[in-house]
Amino acid sequence: MANIGIIVGSVYGNAQNAAEEAQTFLANQGHEVELHTDADISLFNDHDSFLVVTSTTGVGDVPPNLELFYADAKDTFPLITGKKFAVIALGDSSYGDSYCGAGKQMFELMNELQGEAITDLVEIDAMETFEPEADVLAWLEEHHNSF
Numbered sequence: 837m838a839n840i841g842i843i844v845g846s847v848y849g850n851a852q853n854a855a856e857e858a859q860t861f862l863a864n865q866g867h868e869v870e871l872h873t874d875a876d877i878s879l880f881n882d883h884d885s886f887l888v889v890t891s892t893t894g895v896g897d898v899p900p901n902l903e904l905f906y907a908d909a910k911d912t913f914p915l916i917t918g919k920k921f922a923v924i925a926l927g928d929s930s931y932g933d934s935y936c937g938a939g940k941q942m943f944e945l946m947n948e949l950q951g952e953a954i955t956d957l958v959e960i961d962a963m964e965t966f967e968p969e970a971d972v973l974a975w976l977e978e979h980h981n982s983f
């Protein structure tokens with residue numbers, strides 16, 4: 837079983853809600869899980885796996901509650917070599933080119949820090965579902981053992 841840090845980026849609560857459901861699910865599977873809604877890069881030391889659940893705001897932008905984390909990680913480059921991660925991006929394909937922009941940035945960042953992605957970026961489109969948490973849980977059912 838893994839020690840998983842969930843990193844949340846959310847403006848209106850959709851990603852937050854999905855992340856909370858993910859925490860409950862993963863804990864029920866026997867993983868050790870901590871949810872970070874006000875993420876600080878020191879959390880990279882506290883876990884051996886990471887799940888990022890983030891929406892996108894503005895034009896492809898990271899939500900305000902993840903801005904500092906993202907900037908600090910880019911500046912100080914805390915390597916997470918070999919640690920497993922996944923990124924689940926909530927977005928809306930009607931935004932065109934900026935679709936899931938924050939998730940894409942976080943996925944790239946985690947790769948740059950030398951984490952080991954357990955799958956490609958997971959995109960959840962608000963044009964296709966009103967229940968992003970259901971999609972997150974379906975994805976976790978299949979992949980939680982890879983953390």
Ligand SMILES: Cc1cc2nc3c(=O)[nH]c(=O)nc-3n(C[C@H](O)[C@H](O)[C@H](O)COP(=O)(O)O)c2cc1C
Pocket residue numbers: 845846847848849850851852890891892893894895896897899926927928929931934935936937962
């Ligand atoms: C002001 C605003 C800007 C948005 N910009 C984007 C965007 O650039 N790309 C995208 O894929 N989704 C965008 N979205 C859609 C949100 O990411 C989507 O609705 C998501 O479910 C919101 O999750 P949250 O409640 O956790 O913030 C935007 C939504 C709003 C309200």
